Structures are given as structure tokens and as C-alpha cells.
Amino acid sequence: MKTHHQPKHLKTQLFSCGFFRHCTQTVLSPTGATLHSPPLPLSHTPPPPQPPRDQCESSTSSASSSSSTTSQSFTQWRFSLPSHSPTPNNNTLTFTPTPTPTIQTQPDPIPNLEELFHVSELQLSSGSEPDKTAALHLLERSLVPNPPQHQPPCPPNLMRHVITNLRSPTGAKLSTKILFALCLSESNRRVAVESGAAGAVVESVTEFDGAPAGRALAALELMCTVAEGAEEVRAHALTVPVMVTMMGKTGARGKEYAIGVLAVIYGGMAAGRQTAPPEEVARAVELALQEECSERGRRKGAQLLKTLQQLSETEP
Template sequence: MRSGSHSLKLKTTTRPPLFSCGFFRQCTQSVLSPTTVNPPAAAAAAELEDSDSSSSSNTSQSFTQWRFPMGAADDQPKEVDGRMPPPPTARRAAEGNSRSLEENFHVAEIQFGSGSDSDRLRAIHLLERCLVPDPRSAADCPAGVMAGVVSCLREGGAAARRSASKVLLALSLAEENRRVAVEAGAVTAVVEALADAETAAAERSLAALELLCTTAEGAAEVRAHALSVPMMVQVMGKMEARGKEHALSVLGVIYGGSRSESESDVAVAPAEEVARAVMLALQGECSARGRRKGAQLLKTLQENGGLDLSEQCEMNG
């Protein structure tokens, strides 16, 4: 559908050469080299070492600056018999660390199953303390625990959602947990929680979603969700470099690759609208990985949709 003089033109017979202007040459120079590939798991693992201040101007340094705070500040401890006891956060961390991961999973599953909001919050904070410092040890997450994490992401308050985004990303780093997360509804929870998520939590959730899309089940879920494309386009327009990277990668899953018969009738946004949003995102602050993902996505959209991107390229300089 046309929209004034700024609409993209569809070619039916011939196509212009890919990346026919300086903008696309700039996007694809060097970043398309296979030596620069940064697998999603490696990028997300580095992201777990960043700080929650992701909205600062330093976010262009992809996945290098974060440090996770382990929870809200507790009341100051009082002196007992001339000595200061450890603060409550330290005591709780020590209690969690004294148990094995399997035992912590068991405790969290019981707390999630109690139906109490306070127990659910305690469970997600327990998982945050024991998983975030060493996320690669978090294999074989029980289905009940994963369901509790997803419920916190979908229905919890701000504190629960922040912790749930950290825990989901930590769990998703282990390949064994990704299908468990998809079966628990993590794809739908992430997509639908993005609208009002805090920036740091949204970035971590998108990183987890990118990992979930490495499974066939996760890719199918994200393609089937009606809000996937609109939400990815929205976050590209308002988030910093890391959020753009993950959104571009998820869009690449949606528009790239082959679709199964059940997915062939799933409606997605017009390719020209997505291409316009990608081009605008790449003009702003974007990392090398994000530019590579964006260039690959534009190439896919042009090849599969028969788009003429030259006019839009001229309008964007």
C-alpha cells in the first residue's frame, strides 16, 4: 500500500542491485565478515556481566559494561554484643549458596507452588542469587521452576519482573533449558511484557528471546505471535544498541529461513514497513553486531519481498 511520496516501490520484474547507495555500503562494510560473527549465546553470556544502567550513553559498547545488583538495599543491621551481624541480603545469599543447585530448584518450586505472591518473590530472588553469578551451571531446570519464572515475568510486579528477566536469561544460556522455557510460555511472556518493561529488563528479556529462537519450537512461537513484529519494531525505535541487536535478530528469525506448512499462513507486517524501521534504527546508535544483523535482514527483505530500497535510501541520505 502506498503512503505519499515516501512509500517504497515494489518491483515485479526487475530488482536493483542490493545496497545500491552509500548508506547500505556503510552498513555492510566489514561487519558482514564471517570473522566477526558473535553467537547469541556468547553475546548473552557477556550481557549477564553488564550493569543495570543500560540506558546510559555507554551502551554502544555491546555486552561489556553491566554488573547485576543482587537485590534492593536492606535495612541497616544493628550492632549485637559489640559486633555487626551480616546484612540480611548477605545472610540470605549465604543460605542459598550453602545448598546445591538442585536443592535451590526444589525450594523455589515449592515456593512458586504455594500460590503466595510473597513466596513467589522469595523464589525468584533465590534463583537470582544462585544462578546469576554462575549462569552456565543452570542446566536441567525443572518445568515447575521454569513455569514460576515465566509467571513472574508475565504477572509479577516491577521487582519480580526485573529478577525474572535475569533468571530467564541465565537459564536460557543452557541449551537444555530452552525448550523447557518455550513449553512454559516464555516466548509469549517476553513479547507481551515488552510494552511496559523497564529498559534493562527489556534488553535481558530480548536476549533470552533471541536464544529461545535458536530452537525450532521457539522460532515457530515467535513467528506465530501477532505482536512479535510490532514489538520488535517498537523497541528498535526507542532502545539503545543492545536492545536493537536482539530485536533485529528476532526479526531475522521471523522473516528469514523456511516456514513450515502451519506457519505459511501467519500474517506478518509488510516487508517495506519493516525495512523502513530497520533503516531508521541503523542510522542511530548501533553496534557492529547490530549493523550486521540489520544488513542481513534488509538483504533478506529485498530478496524475498522484491523491494526497491533505492528510493528509501535516497530519502535517508
């Protein structure tokens, strides 16, 4: 059958191909003399050029060449140098210094607050994200280290930009610093309240943790020292539940500021106007005082508990 002779024919074809003929010729020659196997094409490398006498001599063996290449690769990986091939005329290992990355420096603070407010307002109004970020950094570096107690009034438009960035993932942390620093001035507390800062803090503070949460609550308590700010905080439906939540998730300072805001709310609120029963708020305050809390926070808490008890007794 044809299928019976097919393997033999296939074997004949394989052994007659150039690949197997090359392999058999490397073992035996027609004259019976043993021939040396020709080097494989990939292992053939031209002899390296001779370096000058004052340079290190390079090995001509393939093992030394491999060792040199491995050493060079390891050194480059360790020092984060860009990979490069040695020049044909020089086998000396040389390193190209990595370019120093450009570091964006923070803007220099502007001591003149009127000029600071003007420059920052222009940058925040430009619409460019880099300009907005630069303006927030400028305000932070100029106001936060040593906030002046007597500041010129902050332009309302600039205050609104700061408040808007309370809800920005990239600008929230800086905005809490700036808002707190601005509210240290009584004139700016009124500007903040009129610009909607009190409501913005109440609606966004639960998204903050740690120091940003404490600064936002501190700014809110300062705004409550203005009659309009206290009234706005009392009228906001979320203020009491948010302050109760923040008492349970913040540190000693955060608890103090949240208790202070609750004291403002219930201290000036008539019976029947509460957004939450005084008994429930009192239990939350008692729990907060059992945890870490500042001494001033404990004093505020004790006074708040008395107020809440009086409101509970006067309820119909």
C-alpha cells in the same frame, strides 16, 4: 429606655466579676500600697533539684531553662532521636540510642542447581508473597553472577512460575534476569518454550525499559535457536510489531536482540506469510541502524535488510 441603661449595667457586671477584680487588686490595694502581681499559674515552676557537683549546673532562670530545652530539641531532631522528658531527679541531658533497624539480608546462593531448583519451586508454590520474592532473589543470586553454561534441566513448574512473574510489578525485573540466565543453557531453552516463555516475553516486553527489556529480548532470541521457539515466535501475531517498537525504544543491545528476532522470523518465512509488509519493517530497521547500535547488531541488520528486499521482490 432599658436599652439606654443596659451598657452601663453590663459594664458594672463586668467590673464586678472576679477577673477584673483580680486585675485591679494587682495594681492598687485598699490601703494605697502597691502590690506585686502574683505570677501567672503557667509560669510557676518548682525549683529544679540540685544536681551533683560533678554534673553541669542547671540555671534557675526561666531564660536558661528555655535555652536548654531548645538546645535539647534541636539536637534530638538532628540526630533523629526519640523525644523524651528528663527524669525528675537528673537534669543532665542524656540520649537514648536509636535502635538499629533490622536489615533483611539476601539469601546465600546455592551452588547445587538441583537443590536450588527444588527449594525455589517449593517457595514459589507456597502462595506467600514474601516466599515468592525470597525464591526469586535466591535464583537471581545463584544464577546471574556466573550463569553456568551446562545446567540441569529446570523443572517445568519452576519455569512457569518464573514466566508468571514476568507480568508481576515486583518480580518482573528479577524474572528477566533469571529467564535469561536459564536460557543460556540449551536444555532450558526448550523447557522455556514448552512452558510458554516466548509468547509471554512478546506480550510483556513493551512494558520494560532499560536493562530488563534487553534481558527479555536476549532470552527471546536464545529461544529462537530452538526450532519450536522460532516457529512459535513466527506464529505470534504481535511479534513483528512488538520488535519494531522495541527497536525504537531500547539501547544498542536491545536493538541488536530485536533485530536478531526479526531475522529469525523473516529468514524462515515464505513470501505471503508475513504479518507485516517487508518494506515497512525495512524502514524501521534502517532507522534503528542510524541510531546507537552494536557492531553485531549492524551486521544482523544488514543481513536482515537483504532478506527483506528479497521477500519484497518475490511478493506477487
